[in-house]
Amino acid sequence: MLLGVAGLTPGDWTTVNENVTRAVRKHGFRALQLRVSEPFNPEPALAERVKNAFGAAGLALSQTVGEYGGGLVSADESLRREAVEALKRMTAFTRIIGGxxxxxxxxSMNPRGAWMPHxxxxxxxxxxxxxxxxREAARAAADEGVMLAVEGGAVCPLFSAVRTREFFDAVDSPSMGYNMDPxxxxxxxxxxxxxxSLLDDLFDxxxxxxxxxxxxxxxxxxGLLPHFKEAVIGEGLLDQATFLRRMLAVRPDAHIFIEHLPDELVPAARDGLNAAADRAEISWDNPPDCLNL
Structure with missing residues (x-):
């Protein structure tokens, strides 16, 4: 498995250059997620520059993420169609960039955000x-030779492991994969x-x-009512060692991206995940030791 990060970049994919990728590599990562605000017809020279920047730093370019909001479930057909077309464009972009x-x-049905409850x-x-x-997006992904990576969560339509499994059974496409995010x-x-137990349910x-x-x-x-917040890896309650062991068992070539943290907390999260890997007796592929690149 490769240790990756969703972060440590100054912004959109167009800002990624060799200085950025080498800095990410010095932090000990071997994969970097690309965030894409505009997937329309990327300029070939720019796409080539970004691909070369990944190669120069020894980073894997795998996962892209678009900014199309939560409209895939909208009851407004025009909004739903707009989101589907944006996702289709992301599949084409991913092929072009080499992801x-x-x-x-x-x-979500909540107009305030794709990860808001309703x-x-x-x-x-x-x-x-x-x-x-x-299904529509999966057909486009198949045509482009890339995968979709869906994830679920308590506030969205894929609110449990069982419901997410039902989704896969219903879509029934080899181009639809799962992004594990317990x-x-x-x-x-x-x-x-x-x-x-949550991890075992999801992986099973x-x-x-x-x-x-x-x-x-x-x-x-x-507090009186239960509230949860995200935490730096290793400072919270998730059984990280089991997470990594189960990931290795089902997908030994997976890229695992640390996310949702400001840049200054990423090193602590990296150290927390590396400590969990040590407890699980797992070695990263191309170990994420800081190098003088």
Whole structure:
């Protein structure tokens, strides 16, 4: 497995140059996620510059992520169509840039954001629209020779391991893969205090379709009502060693991206994940030791 990061870049993919990729490599990473705000017809010279920057630093270019919001489940057909077309463009962009998969954001009925809760997110109608949109995008991914990487979470239409498995069964496409992100599913104290059972459920249901992962951690905030917050890896409650062991078993070539942290906290998260790898007796491919590149 390769240790990667979603971060440590000054912005959109167009800002990535050799200075950026070498800095990421010096932090001990061997893969970098590309964020794409505009996937329309990337200039060939720019795409080549970015690919060369990855190669010069010894970084793998695998996952891209687009900025198409949560419209894949919209009841407004024009908004749903717009999101589908944006995701299709991301599949073409991913092929051009030399990536292997592009992230699929399942969306939400909440107009304030794709990862915001809404009472209709768990309805069959919303699930069916997500399946319809994803089938269309999967056909485009197949044509481009890349994969889609969908993830779920408690606030979105793919709110459990079982529901996410139902999604894969319904879409039924070899171009649809799963982006393992266990922290997203934490929704109650029982799960928070027994994250190993959560991990086992997710891997038992979805290990066979897992192609990549996002690494993070979480903590319980003290208070009368249960609240959860993301935490630096190693300072929270997720059983990171089990997470890595199960990932290695199902996808030994996976790229695992640390995400959702400001740049100044990324080194601590990297160290936390490396400590978990040591406990699990796992060695990263091309070990993420800081080099003088």
């Amino acid at each position: 292997t998969n592009t992230y699929l954001r399942p969306g 009472p209709d997110n768990r309805s069959d109608e919303v699930f069916d629209r997500l399946v319809r949109s994803s 922290v997203n599913y934490v929704s109650d104290l029982e799960t928070a205090y027994d994250s190993t 249901q979805l290990g066979h379709v897992t192609i990549a992962a996002h690494a993070k951690d979480f903590a319980v905030e003290e």
